[in-house]
Amino acid sequence: MQKRLRVRDGQERRSQVKGHVASGAGLVVDPGHTLVSSSSSFEVAPDWPSQGHVEFQQVVLTYRPGLPNALDGVTFTIYPGEKVGIVGRTGSGKSTIFLALFRMVELRGGRILLDNVNSRSVGLESLRSRLAIIPQDPFLFSGTIRENLDPLGRHTDSDLYQVLEQCHLQAVITQMGGLDCELGERGKSLSVGQRQLVCLARALLTQAKVLCIDEATASVDQKTDQLLQQTIRQRFADKTVLTIAHRLNTILDSDRVLVMHAGKVAELDSPAVLSKREDSLFQRLLTSGQQ
Ligand SMILES: Nc1ncnc2c1ncn2[C@@H]1O[C@H](COP(=O)(O)OP(=O)(O)OP(=O)(O)O)[C@@H](O)[C@H]1O
Numbered sequence: 001m002q003k004r005l006r007v008r009d010g011q012e013r014r015s016q017v018k019g020h021v022a023s024g025a026g027l028v029v030d031p032g033h034t035l036v037s038s039s040s041s042f043e044v045a046p047d048w049p050s051q052g053h054v055e056f057q058q059v060v061l062t063y064r065p066g067l068p069n070a071l072d073g074v075t076f077t078i079y080p081g082e083k084v085g086i087v088g089r090t091g092s093g094k095s096t097i098f099l100a101l102f103r104m105v106e107l108r109g110g111r112i113l114l115d116n117v118n119s120r121s122v123g124l125e126s127l128r129s130r131l132a133i134i135p136q137d138p139f140l141f142s143g144t145i146r147e148n149l150d151p152l153g154r155h156t157d158s159d160l161y162q163v164l165e166q167c168h169l170q171a172v173i174t175q176m177g178g179l180d181c182e183l184g185e186r187g188k189s190l191s192v193g194q195r196q197l198v199c200l201a202r203a204l205l206t207q208a209k210v211l212c213i214d215e216a217t218a219s220v221d222q223k224t225d226q227l228l229q230q231t232i233r234q235r236f237a238d239k240t241v242l243t244i245a246h247r248l249n250t251i252l253d254s255d256r257v258l259v260m261h262a263g264k265v266a267e268l269d270s271p272a273v274l275s276k277r278e279d280s281l282f283q284r285l286l287t288s289g290q291q
């Protein structure tokens, strides 16, 4: 059933979303689903979620009828400002956690609370503008860096340069001709790592309290990766950061690690505790050096 959602400018529009969906900090590629919200929207406070408290309660998500549950009764609580690494074998449900959080796919059961507000009761546009995501292979607009960072033209040039500097992109953007330089089709003038840094810059501009990172795999060079990690540590110290890690060393200093297995939470504890437990899946992932 299609419902109407009220968006921030007070107008109403249909909540059907197809293709690419803008989020506060990046463009999330809808994996082929047509999303129809089945809930009515709820006006949240302008600074919601001001804490960054994320709670999954018995979340069940299925991509298609007949397929096994991609999330199968997932329950966890992430506290404000926590840095949590998400690991697990391929297909265990890691990316689906983010899709559920951004309501790219609606839940079949359970609920997700952000600062104790059920995400289902919030308009999609509000929800997605308050969370930030750095996808594995970020999709940028064919346009300028300015349009990509600030599509609504809300920020000054000095704000934009400031976040570019914080994300170690100032030199490359200046070299390319400044804020109005064209990024080419889907941002192809930049490497995958640099596109992730653009998403990070966007997340800084929107001041999202919850940042979700789906770490890029082999395609990011080590230097860019280090810059990304360093910026996250410095600039997101008081924000909640969830990182899907493909390289375990990036999350060894996390507050906690969530290990997914077959759509369920298998383990959730500090890396120190999990790596000491001989029978932990985390320990096995560490020893095998792969997921
Ligand atoms: N768009 C989709 N349509 C159908 N099934 C899907 C879709 N996306 C994921 N799945 C299935 O859902 C399950 C969880 O997938 P998910 O992408 O969350 O795993 P993951 O842990 O992120 O894996 P990876 O490490 O390979 O990225 C898998 O069985 C996967 O095949």
Ligand SMILES: [Mg+2]
Binding pocket: 094, 095, 096
């Ligand atoms: Mg994934």
